[in-house]
Amino acid sequence: IKQYSEDIPIQRIKAIKNEHEVNGMKEGYLQDAAAKIQFLHWIQNEVKSGRTVTELSGDIKLREFREKQPDFVMPSFGSISAFGPNGAVIHYKSTEETDVAITDKDLYLLDSGGQYKCGATTDTTRTMHFGTPADRHKEAYTRVLMGSIDLSLCIFINGTGGKHIDALPRQHLWNNGWNYNHGTGHGIGAMLNVHEGSFNTRTTVPLVANVFMSDEPGYYEDNDYGVRLETVVMVVEAETKYNFGDATFFTFEEVSFVPFDPKLIKYELMSERQIEWLNDYNIKIREKVGPRIKDVNPEAYEWMLGQTEQVVSDSDSQRVVYSGVILAVQMFCVIMMV
Template identity: 40%
Template sequence: MNLIAERLDAVRAQMATRGYEALVVPRADEYLGEYIPAHNERLRWVSGFTGSAGTVVVLRDRAAIFVDGRYTVQVRNEVSADLFEYQHLIEVPHIDWLTKQLGAGARVACDPRMHSLSWYRDAARTLEASGLHLVADTDNLIDYCWHDRPDPAVSPALLLDEVYTGSSCTEKRQRIAALVAEQDADAALVFAPDSVSWLLNVRGTDIPCMPVLQSFAMLERNGEVTVFVDPGRVPDGLAAHVGEGVRHLPESAAAEVLQTYSGKRVLADADSANAWAQLTLEAGGAELVAGADPVLLPKACKNAVEVEGARNAHRKDAVAEVRFLAWLDAEVAAGRLHDEAVLSQTLGTFRESGEQYHGPSFDTISAAGANAAMCHYNHLNVPSPGKLAMDSVYLVDSGGQYSDGTTDITRTVAIGDPGAEVRRMFTLVLKGHIALDQVRFPAGTTGSQVDVLARQFLWRSGFDYDHGTGHGVGAFLSVHEAPQRIAKAHNPWALQPGMIVSNEPGYYKDGCYGIRCENLVVVREADVNGDVPVFEFEALTLVPFDRRLLDLSLLTPAEIDWINGYHQLVAKEVAPSLGGTDLTWLEQATQPL
């Protein structure tokens, strides 16, 4: 019997013991973040799936895995069809699926620490309407069966100087406390670790790629804060760094403290804070005030120091990217066609030479040929990495964490002559990228209102891509930051000055190739003289697009001017930090069309 089958049997034995007909296992831990340390990879343990989003539902006699369009190919490569049904989580939500699988009275288990309160309450209502019962069980069934579960990594956090943050912890706490008071709340549950890290001006070191302090906090309306955190993560000098009014307690004390808010109004985000924390507050007599995490918007709207830091980080990152692309072209010209692992490692080596570099901002997507058709492909999760082939394309999506900012860039590179079809599709994708980059929009415009600009040229020819066009990016924080987003799906949050977001349309032909053109941009005020405030995007990423992949017949004069102008900016900003063959490559790559 294979390992996954044995694990499913062990879980089902526990389900039977506890009287559960189903178990919901999300790809999440108690902090509900995208990046999960190894000891919390429960979904991977039970299924073998390595993607960043998904849900498994285990029944007594079968199981199903639910993923979105980014992972429809990957899930079939990693998860056994003999053990799991494949479902699209948007088209077939797992709770709706469950109502059709179970009879009245069946008990569905979940760990409320791994789900948001909104999910928990919606799921309970949907299940109850079909005669089913959602049962909260914090004695996690997966943990109970996972006998060789690794120990968590615990190390002291980093204290981030005000030269990078532009604002002290005391100033931030008073600012956020005022927002709490405006909502007539006595306190706020600051749950997301990146919100806590931003508030305290600290960064964590225990999760690969995600420099957050694993913790959550209660912020009082007077600016005092209680942080629940493993004592081993508390760095020396924290008290002086954060100022008066901050105390930290072990997470084991959280339940007792949360139950002391009887009669108080506590602002809590039902979408981003876990159900356990909010249910515990309610059980102690607190009144929950539903509202967004009060740190969310101030954190997303970077101040002038943070924006300048992002520019600096992108200049350093561009040097590494250009050196890598110059090396790659030379290797291909010499007939040395490396595999995806060597390519990723080499890019990482170039980044490591940059100042104030702390590591990658996510696992590099180093995808040769057909592997690039899986937009979240990871060569670390396949039996053997793919290898470059002539007359194809190579897609590399990567980023870095620097003391002054977070980067994320995708470039699609010609390996030989990939042919007219690839050039056509690359050009349609880049046309969408240019259209979004150039847009000006009035205050109050959301990302979902401008998403069509990036897709329009693909749509005209009957093509599309099954992912968002842009995600928010933090300041030496999460590479996927809420609330800003550019996507088809409605997002109520308006794009505001200081927000950093990606511009990354793409196209993926299953089994053949993948294309993505990604820059990070920051929202800024446009210089106009109209009746309403108008905003625009400023490109932060400074790396050439591959001119060899362009079909010039599909470009307008204005689009050619944009490409030339962007490449001129790249040369101006990056050339002073290069020399020798790297500089020669950049000069050639940025020649006017």
């Protein structure tokens, strides 16, 4: 018996969200971000205080934070709560036999999501270190982050499929001789499947507006550690200076807003444009999620502010110094003329 797999037209229709679905997805991701920020603040405090938190007990606590959100219904999939070498297993699922304590000695990878009755299926991944990360952790994390940012920033012409832009998030890993053995992005349902068909980075199906997709590059060292950063994005029309042949151009808009770990970022590896994106993203976290946790959990709010501080690139610093020199010269000339 031969089986053939063909894209079903109704799958594409379902994956293109209408206005109400778009609004529901955005609201659900803000609720999920509020829960996850409070959880990450909580687990960091627990680990630093020496109290025992394991992969499984941490996941249970995360659900408690989600259950405080007004529209939460249930998890959208079984969480990947993975510490140290377990994080190198891409589709790891902690069990009583594999469950380990989370400490400040290694990386913690959390890939988790929920279903929200406002019409959202959420799926976000962040990798954290609760102590002092090794340089190898920081370089891997930063190169994964750089790739994630480049994908989010890309502008592509109508007719472009996800497979056509899959090299963008991999390039900074490839430059180091690294790679990852999973797709970069998959479709997301509206309180449906967390992996929705048709639109992803493995096919040439053209991406169109109002499609939600994950942006999740990673890097994994067997029996050592794993890094994955997953931010869900929505395809939107791009504003371009020119419009060749009256073509439509698209880009991505982020809809999940959970801080990255600044301890793991080697800013010197990043371009000015990437740092600008990171600063803009951090401002959005403060503006969109901050009001949802400021009063209910002031300590988590303060932690979030610390995780989203603005970064000044070397070139920015040089411009500040350079501008100061010019201003001083100008003032000197004015004084001499007087």
